[in-house]
Amino acid sequence: MYEGTEAETSLKVPLNAKFLLGPEGAHLNISGISGLASKTSYAMFxxxxxxxxYMKEREESVAYVIFNVKGKDLLAIHEANDFAEAEDPAAERARVMSEYQAMELSGEPFSQVKYYIPYAQEGRARQSTYLGKNEQEEYEAQGILKRFKYTYAEDKESIEMLFSDIDDPQQTMDAIINKIIDGTDPDFQGLSTWAAFRDKVDEFSQKSQKDDKKKSNEISVLSWRKFKRIINKAIRNDDMFANRVAESKGECRLTDEIRGIQKNDVYVIDIAKLSEDKQAFVFGDAIRAIYNLKLGEYDDILGNAKPPTRIVVFIDELNKYASKDTPKSSAILREILDVTERGRSLGVVLFGAEQFRSNIHPRVTGNCSTHAYGRTNSIETETKDYKSLPPVYKNMLTRLSQGDYLIQNPMFRSLLKIHFPKPVYKQFKG
Known part of the structure; x- marks a missing residue:
């Protein structure tokens, strides 16, 4: 308050978690220009x-599933920040720690962290993650890193996630996917490997136009060829799509790992080096697993074990999966809309971040109870998404410093300008 004057004062702002994580409200949307708005840092804070x-809570529990989408940004959150980028690291650390102490926080990095990176054969490991070989070996020795795979037998139902950004006005791709995963079509029964699956798809795409019976319910050869191109681009020569998972070698299926998530666990899923279609595949598959876990789909497997009361999912670059331009038939968009519209009652909470809020599907932002507005430009503030903000706040948004946000939450009668401290976990700069 009274910034830049002799009367400048800092006040601690308590935020009621019931309006952030539920049950009173849920979901957080963070927007702002890349770099200057520190969107990831605020979500992690x-x-x-x-x-x-929630480590002190007895009746309620929270766990976290975080997607790393940029370099090594979130691949060392269990290690302390050394503030090496500062001119005087020791002085900077003391200053930041004083801010955490003022908020009655420990200033320690995250605990109970596990990292999941896409599987790649030895010699090609750098193709799947930005973690170096030494870092991977160190994490494995600590028991905090696993490599995830997808098998055809157990993961074919997630194939539709590969088509999340594909326009399908005639729903032919949807028809092919249903043919594959419903389990009743004799053409796709008995298949157990991705290679056998690709061979079967290739067989359908090789038919000539004369062989196409042109029945009203027949899928055309051209549709099969389009399907083949998308599938081959995604899974051919990718070690992540495998025939089996060797748990003894540190390999896993993400769905199996998510089933076992416990109170205060932090799962970091690395998708930074995957292509956009495979990022969408992994994200969509994990969201579905979390949602099914909270719906009780895995109760027979879990037995008496109970999942955390709430599971927070954080994804940066939300515009890739839930923009206004995302096809309505997108399986991932359906999953995100389910989470934002019905997740609060189940205990699934979405923390999403993007550069431009105006690009995001209105049903996603509309269902977020907490909004954080970081620095942006005047073109963005003139869009209808900012229509409800008074002019004084729109002007402030173009001048905010890094680490400053305008917060909109049911607890506050008007927007509140806040500042949050630098991260306490390891940073990768330059």
Whole structure:
């Protein structure tokens, strides 16, 4: 308050978790220009604060699933920040720690962290992650890193996630996917490997136009060829799509790992080096697994074990999966809309971040109870998404400093300008 004057004062702002994680409200949307708005840092600050708070809770519990989408940004959140980028690291650390102490926070990095990276054969490991070989070996020795795979037998139902950004006005891709996963079509019964699946798809795409019976319910050869191109681009020569999972070698299926998530666990899923279609595939598959876990789909497998009361999912670059331009038939968009519209009652909470809020599907932002507005430009603030903000706040948004946000939450009668401290986990700069 009174910034830049002799009367400048800092006040601690308490945020009621019931309006952030539920049950009163849920979901957080963070927007702002890349780099200057520190969107990821603010989301991580809130999650670290919540982890400390809920470690003391007895009746309720929270776990976190975080997607790393940029370089090594979130691949060392269990290690302390050394503030090496500062001119005087020791002084900077002391300053930041004083801010955490003022908020009655420990200033320690995340605990109970596990990392999941896409599987790649030895010699090609650098193709799947930005983690170096030494870092991978160190994490494996600590028991905090696994490599995830997808098998045809257990993961064919997630194939539709590969088509999340494909326009399908005639729903022919949808028809092919249903043919494959419903389990009743004799053409796709008995298949157990991705190679056998690709061979079967190739067989359908090789038919001539004369062989196409042109029945009203017949899928055309051209549709099969389009399907083949998309599938081959995604899974051919990719070690992540395998025939089996060797758990003894540190390999896993993400769905199996998510089933076992416990109180205060932090799962970091690395998708930064995957192509956009495979990023969407992994993200969509994990979201579906979390949703099914909270719906009780895995109760027979879990037995008496109970999942955390709430599971927070954080994804940066939300515009890739839930933009206004995403096809309505997108399986991933359906999953995100389910989470934002019905997740609060189940305990599934979405923390999403993007550069431009105006690009996001209105049903996603409309169902978020907490909004964080970071620095942006005047073109963005003139869109209808900012229509409800008074002019004084729109002007502020174009001048905010890094680490500053305008917060909109049911607890506050108007937007509140806040500042949050630098991250306490390891940073990769330059």
């Amino acid at each position: 809130l999650m670290k604060t919540a982890q400390e708070r």
